[in-house]
Amino acid sequence: KLNNKFFLRSIATDGHRLAQSQTIAPTAANNIFNTIIPKKLIFELRKLIDDVETDIKIDLTERKIRFSFNETIIVSKLIDGKFPDYEKVIPKDTKNSFSIDRKSFLESINRISTISSDKSKAIKLNLNKNKLTISANNLEEGGSGIEEIEINYNGPSLDIGFNGNYLKEIINQLNNKEIIILFSDSTAPTIIKDESKSDTLYVLMPMRV
Numbered sequence: 262k263l264n265n266k267f268f269l270r271s272i273a274t275d276g277h278r279l280a281q282s283q284t285i286a287p288t289a290a291n292n293i294f295n296t297i298i299p300k301k302l303i304f305e306l307r308k309l310i311d312d313v314e315t316d317i318k319i320d321l322t323e324r325k326i327r328f329s330f331n332e333t334i335i336v337s338k339l340i341d342g343k344f345p346d347y348e349k350v351i352p353k354d355t356k357n358s359f360s361i362d363r364k365s366f367l368e369s370i371n372r373i374s375t376i377s378s379d380k381s382k383a384i385k386l387n388l389n390k391n392k393l394t395i396s397a398n399n400l401e402e403g404g405s406g407i408e409e410i411e412i413n414y415n416g417p418s419l420d421i422g423f424n425g426n427y428l429k430e431i432i433n434q435l436n437n438k439e440i441i442i443l444f445s446d447s448t449a450p451t452i453i454k455d456e457s458k459s460d461t462l463y464v465l466m467p468m469r470v
Contacts, residue, residue: 266285267285267286267290268283268284268285268286269283269284269285269286269287269290269293270282270283271283272344272347273300273303274345274347274350276466277424277427277465277466278427278431278463278464278465278466279347279350279351279463279464280431280434280461280462280463280464281347281351281461281462281463281464282460282461282462283460283461284460290319293321294321294323295344296321296326296339297339297340297341297342297344298326298337298339298340299337299338299339299340302326302335302337305335306328306335309330309333309335310330313330313331315330315331316330317329317330318330323339324338324339325337325338325339326339350450350464351450351452351462351464352443352444352445352449352450352451352452352464354445355443355444355445355452356416356444356445356446357388357414357416357417357443357444357445357446358416358441358442358443358444359388359393359412359413359414359416359441359442360412360413360439360440360441360442361393361410361412361439361440361442362410362438362439363432363435363437363438363439363440364438365410366410366432366440367429367432367433369395369408369410370384370395370425370428370429370432371429372406372408373395373396373397373406373407373408373425374397374425374426374429375406376397376398376399376404376405376406377397377398377399377425378397378398378399378400378401379401380401381424381468382424382425382426382427383397383422383423383424383425383468383470384396384397384422384423384424384425384428384470385397385420385421385422385470386420386421386422386423387418387419387420388414388416388417388418388419388420388421389414389418390414390415390418391411391412391413391414391415392409392410392411392412392414393409393410393411393412393414394407394408394409394410395407395408395409395410396408397425419446419447420447420470421444421447421451421467422447422467422468422469422470423451423465423467423468424465424468427465428453428465431453431463431465432453434463435453435454435455436455437455437456440453440454440455441453441454441455441456441457447467448467449467450464450465450466450467451464451465451466451467452464453465
């Protein structure tokens, strides 16, 4: 419950990255309890519901969940356990941020990622006043690459390292022409989202580069 409204919130994490999305909950879901759904079930649902135009009915017990739509019914056991305390991972106070053209950012990361190490997939973002420099070094093969993008940024100069594949996967899920990236420093979790008021956000842990 937030601001006297009930929200249906979905979270997924693998320890290196986190995704959170929420929507105003239907009245019947106001008393729904926390539950952990198997990853395989989510993948199967994604294949089936893209073209579904009717409402999807969800029935939930303490041990099972059922999805009903059209002539299809999917029933699955729930995972018995405690979900990680994800709220501690999402930064509450991000002192620095910048917005960037999503397409240009993704294209640059794609090019630089071809040079990064096959093992670490590491790329480095260097932030300096109004400039983002994206680079990668491959010590095994002796290659390196660097690209610069002009941005509106007045925060401190710093380097942030990321797994390039993880960063690309997140950006591919966003839809706006420009995306916003929020962070405190080079070691803290970084938030990536379409806009500041978006109900969907991604958190990516930095890595040493």
